[in-house]
Amino acid sequence: MSVPHSVPRPPLRVSSVHAGLIAALVLALSFGAMLALTFSMQNDVIARDRDHQMAAVSQAITAALDEAGRFALTQAETTARQHAVGRALAAGDRAALAELTAAPYAYLKSQGVPVFGFHAADMTYLLRLHLPDKFGDDLTKFRQMVLAANKTRRSQVGLEIGVAGTFVRGIAVINDGDRFVGTVEAGLNLEPILEQVKTLTNADIAVVLSQSLAELPPRGPGDKGEQFGDLIALASTDTPLFTGLLRDGAIRLARTREISPYRIGGETGAILVQPLIDFSGRMIGNIAAVKSFASHGAALQRTRIELIAAALIGIVLAFVAFSVLARMLKPRDEAQA
The missing domain is CATH 3.30.450 (Beta-Lactamase)
Structure with a gap:
């Protein structure tokens, strides 16, 4: 009994077009993965740069407020160390205080220091150079910064909300000899x-x-x-x-x-x-x-367009190259068959 022989199948032929398409598809998938990874890395770099720049803004704000506070306190401390000012405040002499500080306040006002005034030891506002007709009001209820300086006998500096608004203020303690007689403040607009x-x-x-x-x-x-x-x-x-x-x-x-x-x-x-x-x-x-x-958006868009264009050109070139290569190899394969 004879055993039937199996008829060999002809080798699978892939046309040049199919070869090019397969190669282009593989490259497209590879390029797509690479582009996705690149875009993700770009987003991370831009996010880090954005956060770094905004952190620098935060530091600049803090530094500017601190510098303004030091400037205000320096002006208050300079005034507080004048013996004539201490004597006038101890005597409750508003006219003498105004005469002693009118010229310095005129200069400070031109430098962005609109608030300048003296508080008596009993926590009343003795003299506002910025509002000379308003005086004698009790500060114990709404001027916590003045209250802190009065109680601790120590200078205060920072942001405080007052009747005239919110200012960066410096408050210095004034003594007449060894006796505490009140405080002086300087305030800067925000x-x-x-x-x-x-x-x-x-x-x-x-x-x-x-x-x-x-x-x-x-x-x-x-x-x-x-x-x-x-x-x-x-x-x-x-x-x-x-x-x-x-x-x-x-x-x-x-x-x-x-x-x-x-x-x-x-x-x-x-x-x-x-x-x-x-x-x-x-x-x-x-x-x-x-x-x-x-600049982030413009640079990112330009870079991504260039990358996508390069990837598309690479895919087209790969399709053409593999199509040509498959066409060149086809006659040789047929001759060997």
Whole structure:
């Protein structure tokens, strides 16, 4: 009985077009994986650069507020060390105090120090050079910074909310001989400090108070700053920008420093929010900063277009090369068959 022989199958032939398509598909998958990895790495690099720049903005804000506080305290300390000032304050002589400090205050006012005044030992405001007709009011209820200086007999420096507004203040203790007779304060506006930081960092800055944390009374029609829930936009370098961000909820109360990406006017940007601390170390709101990174978006888009174009060109060239190679090898395979 004969055993049937199996008929050998002809070898599988792959056309040149199919070979090129297969090679192109493999390369496309490889290029796609490489592009995805590259894009992810680009995103990480940009995020790190963004966070680094916003951290620099945060440091610039802190440094500017500290420098302003030291300047205010220096002016107060310089005045407090004048013996004639101590004698006039001890005697409650408002006219003598005004005469002694009128010229220095005129200069300081031109340098951005609008608040300058003297507090008596009984915690009444003896003389406001910035409001000379307003005096004699009790400071025990609403001027915690003056109260701290009065009780501890030590200078105080930092941010404080007062009747005239929120200022970076320096308060120095005044003695007449060995006897404590009161304190003197110098206060700086926030807006020039914020503008200084903007010039250095190209970021817009805002000071935002929390009504609950700062324990502010209900607001009246003449109070400064627009309110959004619990937050009050006190001072900023761009009021319409921060008004919109607060209204949209893009800026919220934060107890730690937070940096988040944000699109500003169609451009890539970031928002920084960090605690706002008063002279006593109590959090009373936030400092917010917004910075645009238009160069990030443009550079990223340009780089990705170039990478995608290079990948497509590589795929097309691979398709053509493998198609030609498969066509060249086909006659040889047929001859060997």
